[in-house]
Amino acid sequence: MTLSKELAEIVGAEHCLTGTDIGAxxxxxxxxxxxxGDPQLVVRPGGTAEVAAILRLxxxxxxxxxxxxxxxxxxxxxxxxxxxxxxxxxRMNQVEELDRSTRTMTxxxxxxxxxxxxxxxxxxxxxxxxxxxxxxxxIGGAIATNAGGLRVLLYGMMRELVLGLEVVLADGTxxxxxxxxxxxxxxxxxxQLFIGTEGTLGVVTRATLRLRPAPQCRFAAMCxxxxxxxALDLLHRLQAALPGMVSAFEAxxxxxxxxxxxxxxxxxxxxxxxxxxxVLIEVSGVDAGKDLDRxxxxxxxxxxIVGESTVAATAEQVGLLWQARExxxxxxxxMQPLFGFDISLPAGLLDQYLSEVREELRxxxxxxxxxxxxxxxxxxxxxxxxxxxxxRDRKAVVEHIIYRAVRRHGGSxxxxxxxxxxxxxxxxYSRTAEEIALMRLLKQTLDPRGILSPGRILDEASQ
Amino acid sequence: MTLSKELAEIVGAEHCLTGTDIGAxxxxxxxxxxxxGDPQLVVRPGGTAEVAAILRLxxxxxxxxxxxxxxxxxxxxxxxxxxxxxxxxxRMNQVEELDRSTRTMTxxxxxxxxxxxxxxxxxxxxxxxxxxxxxxxxIGGAIATNAGGLRVLLYGMMRELVLGLEVVLADGTxxxxxxxxxxxxxxxxxxQLFIGTEGTLGVVTRATLRLRPAPQCRFAAMCxxxxxxxALDLLHRLQAALPGMVSAFEAxxxxxxxxxxxxxxxxxxxxxxxxxxxVLIEVSGVDAGKDLDRxxxxxxxxxxIVGESTVAATAEQVGLLWQARExxxxxxxxMQPLFGFDISLPAGLLDQYLSEVREELRxxxxxxxxxxxxxxxxxxxxxxxxxxxxxRDRKAVVEHIIYRAVRRHGGSxxxxxxxxxxxxxxxxYSRTAEEIALMRLLKQTLDPRGILSPGRILDEASQ
Numbered sequence: 069m070t071l072s073k074e075l076a077e078i079v080g081a082e083h084c085l086t087g088t089d090i091g092a093x094x095x096x097x098x099x100x101x102x103x104x105g106d107p108q109l110v111v112r113p114g115g116t117a118e119v120a121a122i123l124r125l126x127x128x129x130x131x132x133x134x135x136x137x138x139x140x141x142x143x144x145x146x147x148x149x150x151x152x153x154x155x156x157x158x159r160m161n162q163v164e165e166l167d168r169s170t171r172t173m174t175x176x177x178x179x180x181x182x183x184x185x186x187x188x189x190x191x192x193x194x195x196x197x198x199x200x201x202x203x204x205x206x207i208g209g210a211i212a213t214n215a216g217g218l219r220v221l222l223y224g225m226m227r228e229l230v231l232g233l234e235v236v237l238a239d240g241t242x243x244x245x246x247x248x249x250x251x252x253x254x255x256x257x258x259x260q261l262f263i264g265t266e267g268t269l270g271v272v273t274r275a276t277l278r279l280r281p282a283p284q285c286r287f288a289a290m291c292x293x294x295x296x297x298x299a300l301d302l303l304h305r306l307q308a309a310l311p312g313m314v315s316a317f318e319a320x321x322x323x324x325x326x327x328x329x330x331x332x333x334x335x336x337x338x339x340x341x342x343x344x345x346x347v348l349i350e351v352s353g354v355d356a357g358k359d360l361d362r363x364x365x366x367x368x369x370x371x372x373i374v375g376e377s378t379v380a381a382t383a384e385q386v387g388l389l390w391q392a393r394e395x396x397x398x399x400x401x402x403m404q405p406l407f408g409f410d411i412s413l414p415a416g417l418l419d420q421y422l423s424e425v426r427e428e429l430r431x432x433x434x435x436x437x438x439x440x441x442x443x444x445x446x447x448x449x450x451x452x453x454x455x456x457x458x459x460r461d462r463k464a465v466v467e468h469i470i471y472r473a474v475r476r477h478g479g480s481x482x483x484x485x486x487x488x489x490x491x492x493x494x495x496x497y498s499r500t501a502e503e504i505a506l507m508r509l510l511k512q513t514l515d516p517r518g519i520l521s522p523g524r525i526l527d528e529a530s531q
Numbered sequence: 532m533t534l535s536k537e538l539a540e541i542v543g544a545e546h547c548l549t550g551t552d553i554g555a556x557x558x559x560x561x562x563x564x565x566x567x568g569d570p571q572l573v574v575r576p577g578g579t580a581e582v583a584a585i586l587r588l589x590x591x592x593x594x595x596x597x598x599x600x601x602x603x604x605x606x607x608x609x610x611x612x613x614x615x616x617x618x619x620x621x622r623m624n625q626v627e628e629l630d631r632s633t634r635t636m637t638x639x640x641x642x643x644x645x646x647x648x649x650x651x652x653x654x655x656x657x658x659x660x661x662x663x664x665x666x667x668x669x670i671g672g673a674i675a676t677n678a679g680g681l682r683v684l685l686y687g688m689m690r691e692l693v694l695g696l697e698v699v700l701a702d703g704t705x706x707x708x709x710x711x712x713x714x715x716x717x718x719x720x721x722x723q724l725f726i727g728t729e730g731t732l733g734v735v736t737r738a739t740l741r742l743r744p745a746p747q748c749r750f751a752a753m754c755x756x757x758x759x760x761x762a763l764d765l766l767h768r769l770q771a772a773l774p775g776m777v778s779a780f781e782a783x784x785x786x787x788x789x790x791x792x793x794x795x796x797x798x799x800x801x802x803x804x805x806x807x808x809x810v811l812i813e814v815s816g817v818d819a820g821k822d823l824d825r826x827x828x829x830x831x832x833x834x835x836i837v838g839e840s841t842v843a844a845t846a847e848q849v850g851l852l853w854q855a856r857e858x859x860x861x862x863x864x865x866m867q868p869l870f871g872f873d874i875s876l877p878a879g880l881l882d883q884y885l886s887e888v889r890e891e892l893r894x895x896x897x898x899x900x901x902x903x904x905x906x907x908x909x910x911x912x913x914x915x916x917x918x919x920x921x922x923r924d925r926k927a928v929v930e931h932i933i934y935r936a937v938r939r940h941g942g943s944x945x946x947x948x949x950x951x952x953x954x955x956x957x958x959x960y961s962r963t964a965e966e967i968a969l970m971r972l973l974k975q976t977l978d979p980r981g982i983l984s985p986g987r988i989l990d991e992a993s994q
Contacts (some may be wrong), residue, residue, distance in 0.1 A: 108827075170878075242965065243963070243964055247943070249877070249941075250911075252945075255728075255950055256952060256969075259689070264719070307744065311744075412712050415630060415633075416632040446714045447633075482716045503719075507718050513972060
């Protein structure tokens, strides 16, 4: 019997797609690089037992499998390689339980981030992870990539928000670790193996998520400051004045801010002038009257370092500020060709890093533009390099310049997007040979036939 | 050449102890069970390279090794088994760097928790992990056991406070992952393998710790409440009123509170009456005047569920409350013989759990006492069962009753103390067969000769 027939027996014929039945969504990241796969076989299991049966079969046959969530990744991790069976979790999109007493939600991996956020909000709770493609991104994908986003500063990355996981191993073994406990030192915390390993060690099928009390009010402000030191000083002074309340601290450097000027009719431009750095601060509180006063006072106390500021006091105004912030990557993505990066550094080194990189890039392309924005509170910025023409040679030069400087300053070549295929050649810039050898050992141990997302993170040849 | 001579060549003769030169500190946990080892060989390396050389040698020879920190564990993990070489990290007790700009501290594994806390405080920063034996407990031990303690509620367990690790593997390979980054998705987050695995997968030699801004003021309160529901309601109302400020929420059930009565001359008894549950709340803030008012107002708003309360407004008063709280386990430990437990449950189930367990124990020993206290905010309590006589048979009966009920309610047999030797027979009460098989696979992969802390967490026979 052919593989597709056997897979169809597991999931039902209508959920085993071949040939022209396979839609474009299975071939490529929604907003990632232009790497495109040519999937020949897509299976859409309806539950964990079906995922296990699929993997058992593919393991026996030595057939490679790539799990897919919402395809909102940015490193082509979900883009199918040749001969890979696409394992789409899209049908496993149910919330199984919201437990108010433990403030947990147990969901299937294909559940979208927005669905989880919305259901939590209906119960006056909050699931704090937030990324722009929230309506498409899935919980399974967020776990596989240890997603970060806009509120890591106060609530942590996805790793901190998962209490329990159910995972199917490469050979089809189901490991049910759907615990609801905040503290559990009964042996290894096995979920840590699967969070952030991009589907290369197992397929996440269900998760128990940790919810937080919903803030009763949210305010925001945008401030223009003169340089990085002022921005970091502002962060630390606001965190000291408003402890536990600064839920986002996003920075936009001038060149990136300027992409908003041509669309000023469509958005509300927050500041009158273009400052060296514009900072978006979000504050989450419990007392709408008092907390707004506290934010105003805290900003007044920072008048010596803030050039211009605007405070968003209503939900609508807060929404407009976020709309402006989220418009930036959208505008930048239209400036193709560009080379995009997601790096982290000790935050205090960012200005030095950027000036070194800018100078080196200008040596190659005098008119090069560096558009920089991101999660300054976490030392994580996104950089778009616009050199004009986009060639393979040029890509290699830009990547070397960006990543060599990251290595020099002890940073990470991937703060939150992961490695996938795209950053694999540079993994050793942020990890030692011994660390990479240990990753390889784990991969060989958990997936001895190399069927799970082969070639992501680590190259296949030496797996 | 004998093993001891070769080890002496690595660390120097004065740091390789044999026979009667071996002090009592290497044989037994300071406050744990009465399991006692009979160490024949103790090595005290002065740095990572020496640790690597020791492990390389022991790996070649197939000699088992047990790393030791401050011996403040409670599950006999550091107690040497027969023929085990004791690898004491006591000489590796230096702080290597405090980096104010990244708010990190890089320390050797043998550095004490108190030393780290004190140095952070000198720089107006805080290392938030706190456990009673802070002057003896080491950072390496806290990492190996994923320590919890008094402030997990606001700051997380040790896992959340470690940014980078240097580890020596069983074969002597040094894996340097001393990163300072909050966000780093460049491949596997390997430190997770070693945090909480009790020295069975590698020896932690150095760590980069995450520091927090020091709170500018701390207040506390003790409240008597009528039952568990009231205690949890109080917690949630205080967290809502004082977001990001409730840094501890400790509960003491009546029988445990009563152990303070005989020593009321030595401590300040916080409450006039013995309530079903006494709760100690700690609040960390930034504005001494306003935050104390906020605490008073928040407590006033909870008058309907608080029977009696006292607020500690000065550092001295706060200290007295903590002194009373920390006196409880000390008094209980004097009530030998007793059987001690460290469990976690979904917090809302604790009362039902305790009444089921109490009833079952009374069936065996009508006069049994259950002394219960702990970190209610995390669903984690410590239970001391006093049955009178302490025999092996009786121990087995008590453990079965305590742990069967934990299993029934989906709890953990070890919230923060780990498994070690002591809880190994019950690991499967909190973990599935597939989870345990995966732990075994990791152990076999990282320590194929089984030389690192053999028999802890998993039994040796099947390793």
